[in-house]
Amino acid sequence: MNFQNQNASPRVLSGRNVTAILGPTNTGKTHLAIERMVAHSSGIIGLPLRLLAREVYSRVVAKVGEHHVALITGEEKIAPPGARFSVCTVEAMPREADVAFVAIDEVQLAADLERGHIFTDRILHLRGREETLLLGAGTMRGILEKLLPGLSVITRPRMSVLTYSGSRKITRLPRRSAIVAFSSDEVYAIGELIRRQRGGVAVVLGALSPRTRNAQVALYQSGDVDYLVATDAIGMGLNLDVDHVAFAQNRKFDGFQYRDLNPAELGQIAGRAGRHLRDGTFGVTGQVDPFADELVHRIEAHEFDPVKVLQWRTASFDLSSVDALKASLDTPPPVDGLTRALPAADAKVLEFLSREGDVRALAEGRERVGLLWEACVLPDYRRIAPAQHAEIVGAVFSDLARMGHVDEDYMAEQVKRASSTEGDIDTLSQRIAQIRTWTFVSHRPGWLADATHWQEKTREIEDSLSDALHERLTKRFVDRRTSVLMKRLRENAMPEAEISPVGEVLVEGHHVGEMLGFRFTADRSAEGEDARAVKAAAQKALAAEFETRADRFAASGNGDLALDSDGLLRWLGQPIATLVAGEDALKPRIVLLADEQLTGPARDKVAARAERFVTYQVESLLKPLVDLRDTESLSGMARGIAFQLAENFGVLNRRTVAEDVRALDQDARASLRRLGVRFGAYHIFVPALIKPAPAGLLSLLWALKNDAKDKPGYGDVVTALAAGRTSIVTDPAFEKAFYGLAGYRNLGRRAVRVDILERLADLIRPALSWKPGTGARPEGGYDGAAFVVTPAMMSILGATADDMEAILKGLGYRGEPKPAEEVAAHLKALDEAAAEKDATQKAEEAKPAEPVAEGADAATQTEAAATQPNEEVAVEPAVAETPEEPSAPEAEIEPDATPETAAEAPASETPAEKPAGEEEEEEEEPKPVLIWRQARFDGRKRHGAGKGNPRQQARGRQERDGAQKRGKPHRKDGEKPGFKRKGAPHRPREERPARIDPDSPFAKLAALKDQLKK
Known part of the structure; x- marks a missing residue:
């Protein structure tokens, strides 16, 4: 209850900027209100039922997204931050709201004895800044124009014709009928009768919870049952596919007394028949007398007595005491046209x-x-x-x-x-x-x-x-039944049967089942002897249909067939066969979904066409995989890698085949590339298979082979791939294999597409190959053997800093935490040195060449170059022992900041000035920055990502083999240079001459000297 402005005097607002959209049911009023609301920057719409509010909420969400829509009822609240639109029950609407648009539906309920005062209050007081709509029956026009001077009224005609069809027995009501009663006992009795005679019925009562009512309505809407038994709850805007409304009662208890429904109430309920442009009918059934001609005319023409007064109760409550509150509830209405409401429940x-x-x-x-x-x-x-x-x-x-x-x-x-x-x-x-x-x-x-x-x-x-x-x-209420049709079948030993062009099987004009594909589904109405009679009649009609359908299916094109994610092969939407695992994962077996009547050549035709289609799907969508499996152009190790790729559905972790890849010569690599294989830094994979259609088929084939169609995650990962997701948060409940089949690799809490990981490698590679002193520092470069995470890396992966840490560790890198200030200073020094060097080179190039003193030798030039303060000397890195992982806590860079800015200006170092009187808060320590290096392998530095770099391993073996040939002891893993093993002479390491940058001016001087000597 909103207690704002409690002591304000009662007032009635004018009708300026208020529009009343009035008319009978099926005029599109609610649809119009939704369209108008989403056209504004903000809005609120009030509806009479929680069930209807749920329906409208779903429709608005479909238009603008769930983050922009709130649902507010007495028992439910979905309120996303910053939601622009609100869908409410009228009771949950505020009395005042600062929104551009306001709509109130079913305003004729303002005359209801129980809830009317709430509708009246919202009608009189709640307004939108730009537009206000009042939606309801035409009977409200006079009272609204009286209470709201300046009101604009728009009347809308019904889209379809409503016609009275007289009285019918319940058992003879047409399909898609709604039978209306006003007591639970009567509803249950009618439901039992229809269940026995016509098969099943859905039940909608006002006492049911919205979830139960939704489920019952869905049961009817889906066609599982053709009849609906309901109270007048269906008259409040529920959108149902009802062709006929039959009144089994026309009296109800309104909360105070039993009374006959007035013509307007009957018209409101009868108007549920027909939808959009489809005409509807209404009538009576059971013990209700046929409607009088005058009443029929008024319902068909939508001519009802206007509403004379609206129920009203003050909203200005006197809360000074309990007695004062009770007295304020008896406040008389301020104007004519309002009547004080009877005491409500509160x-x-x-x-x-x-x-x-x-x-x-x-x-x-x-x-x-x-x-x-x-x-x-x-x-x-x-x-x-x-x-x-x-x-x-x-x-x-x-x-x-x-x-x-x-x-x-x-x-x-x-x-x-x-x-x-x-x-x-x-x-x-x-x-x-x-x-x-x-x-x-x-x-x-x-x-x-x-x-x-x-x-x-x-x-x-x-x-x-x-x-x-x-x-x-x-x-x-939804069980097998004994229908009128079955009574007629019992009178005939072999009734005549036929099948319609759409597959509906009819026996003496009555529906007994459907023909879906090559299966006949009998109507559940038949039991015992009746069932056998129906089946015999249906088989007679279907004998020639199986032959005809087999010929049509055999001649059908690929466009008429589809393979579902559940392994069902469908022909024009109807199931024909299902796939099951075969000996070869790429060759599933086909099981026809057909009755025994499909036999002989006709069955062979259907099986052959289904097999051709499945084979076509595999060979077209998975052609690269089939080529790898069946190619004759490969031999040796290339053939082995192709086999492993085929067995692993097109993706291999490069670590697992490092030795095999190293053994490939250039011709073998080229042959594999011609077959669509890509040799990435982290994976050997086939890019053509990382697409939604191939990935979906691969997931299906793997699920069939491993009996995993019902496992969590099946289809969900492929859906993420189809949406273009470069990475997704993994679900522990999902089967991990589904990520790999869709072309993702699990790294930490995210799964990243393998082709995106190669783009990450392209960003890391320049940072690792760069050496200080060789030019401008590339993005992410640190010291020639390490790098820092950049926003570009996180952007292509769609990952956070926490995600990047887990991803890089999973790829074989190790992180070394360093203080942010130290990292910032180091990066700044590198950039300044590069800039200074560039400036020096430009200055030297601008100077004329100086003569070289005679007698100066190369060693002197080399020494001079090595001692220059602005030049960096590149030396071979010594083979060092693998350092232990640091024990300091690791941190990451924020996703929207570069490493430099993260290190130079941490938020904790520049606190904003605090107002006087506030205590000084303790500054937080800046988070360390992770410096990423390649992991070690056999005690040596690796130059490629991933465990077991083939190039590094080969170079390591060459060094060990050469050392053994020269008679030098081989240094074991983990030993430092110069380490003296027991029994082995210590041999100091020879100093290597420093190498001069060939682009430096000193190198040019040395070359000039050599030319002069010659």
């Missing part, structure tokens, strides 16, 4: 609680009285006596007043009582009503200490109860 609860001494003692002061009134708003979902409901409200208020929140133990006890899913339909319905009460409590701000926990708990219980209730309803 007012009745307040009346009961005001007699309780404990409650009155706690309700002292404006704040406590407001709290009491807020508690009285708790809905009575169970429809119990006011005194019983008041007892629950009193307990909630006492806890709020004494403790500031509802007692956790009391909440737990009440929730536990409603958690059992055992019992019949009525028992489960009562439990759902009970848990909805506590779901409402959990969504009230400030009522619970741990609101999130109870919201999840009550939602879980309500969903489980709703599912159990749907199961009970389906089991009771």
Whole structure:
């Protein structure tokens, strides 16, 4: 309950900038409101039912995305940060909202005795800055124009024709009919009758939870049942494919008395028949007398008595005391056209609680009285006596007043009582009503200490109860039946049968089943002797159909066939065969889904066409893989690698085949490349297979071979690949093989596409190959043997700094944490040295060449070059022992910052000035930066990514072999240079002459001297 402006005087707003869209059902009013709302920058729409709010929420989400739409009802709240549009029940709408657009649906409910005052309040007070729409029946025109001067009214005609069809027996109602009754007993009785006679029925009651009602509506909408039994809940805008509405009752209890439905109410319900441009009919059934001609005319022409007054209750509550609050509820309406509403449920609860001494003692002061009134708003979902409901409200208020929140133990006890899913339909319905009460409590701000926990708990219980209730309803009302058709079949030993062009099998004009592909599915209505008669008649009609369909299928093109991710082969959408694993993963077996009537040559035709299509799919989508498996142009080690690629569906970790790849000569590599193979830094793979269609087929074939179609993740990873994701967060529940089949590699918590990893290698390679003093430092370069993570690396992977750490470690790199200041200083020094060197070179090139003194030898020139302060001397790196991993904590670079900026200006070093009087907060230490180096292998530095670099291993072997040939002892793994083993003479390492950069001016001087000597 919103208590803002509680003491404001009652007022009625004008109708300026307000438009009323009025008309009968099926005029597209709600659709128009949705279109108008999303055209504005912000908006809110109020609907009469939570179920309808859910439907509209889904439609708005489909247009603008779920991050922009909120759903707010008494029992549910989905409110993304920054949501621009809100879909609410009218009760959950605020009295004031700063939005551009406002729409209120079914405004004729403002005349309802129970809920009308809430609709009236929103109609009079809630406005959009730019546009306000009031949607409802044409009967509201006069009263709205009276209450809202300046109102603009637009009337819309019905899109289809509504016609009265008279009275029919329930068992003779046409398919796609809705039968309307107003008591649960009558609904259940009708459902039982239709189940026995026509097969099944869906049930929609106002007492059902929204989840159960959705499930029952889906049962009807999907065509599983052709009949719907409902109360007048279907009259409130639910979009159903109903062709005929039959009234089995025309009296209902409105909360105060039993009465006949008025013509407007009958028209509202009858208007559910027909949808969009499809015409509909309505009539009566059961014990209801046929409608009078005058009533029929009014319903067909949508001519109803105008609404004279709207229910009204003040929104300016006097919270000074309980008695003052009760008195304020009796405030008379401020203008003509409004009538004071009868005491609603909240007012009745307040009346009961005001007699309780404990409650009155706690309700002292404006704040406590407001709290009491807020508690009285708790809905009575169970429809119990006011005194019983008041007892629950009193307990909630006492806890709020004494403790500031509802007692956790009391909440737990009440929730536990409603958690059992055992019992019949009525028992489960009562439990759902009970848990909805506590779901409402959990969504009230400030009522619970741990609101999130109870919201999840009550939602879980309500969903489980709703599912159990749907199961009970389906089991009771959707069973096999004995139909009128079966009665006629019993009169004939062999009734005539036929099959329609669309596959519907008819026996004496009645539906008995469908022909899907090469399978006949019998109608579930037949049992026992009747079933055998129906089957015999259907087989007679289908005898020639199997032959005809086999010929059509054999001549069909590839465009008519499709292979689903579940392994089903479909022809024009109908299942024909399914794939099962064969001996060769690329050659699955085909199992036809056909009845025994498909035999002989006809069956052979179908099997051959299905096999040709599957073979075509494999050979076209997986051609590179088939070529690798079947090629005769490869031999030796190249043939072995091709075999391994075929066995591993086109992706190999380079580490696992490092020795094999090293043994390949250039011709073998070229042959493999011609077959589509790419030799990457981390993987040997076939890029053509990293596409959605080939990856999906590979996943299917692997799942068939490993019986993994039902394992988590099947299809999900391929979907991510189809969306163009370069990397995805891995799900531990998924089968890991599915990532590899789609061309991803699991690294830490992310899976990265293997071709994207090669782009990462392209960024790392220049940083590792660069040496200080050889030119400008490339992005990411550090000291010639290490690199730092750059934003470009993270960008191509779609990864965070934490992800990059795990990815690089998985690729074989090791991270060394260094202080951010040290890294920044080092990078700055390298850049300054490169710039200074570049400037010196330009200056030297601009000077005339100086004569070289006679007698100067090369050694002198070399020494001079080596001692220049602005030149760096490149020396061979000594083979050092593998250092231990640092124990300091590792850190990462923020994804939106470069390593330099991350090191130079950490946020903790430049705190903003704090206002006077605030305590100085302790500065955080800057995070270290990870310096990444290639991992060691056999005690030597590796120049390639991945474990077991073939080039480095080969060079290591050459050095060891040469040392043994020269009679030198071979240094074991892990020994430092100059290490003296027991029994081996110590041989000091020879100093190697420094190499001069050939592009330096000193090298040019040395070359000039040599020319002069010659």
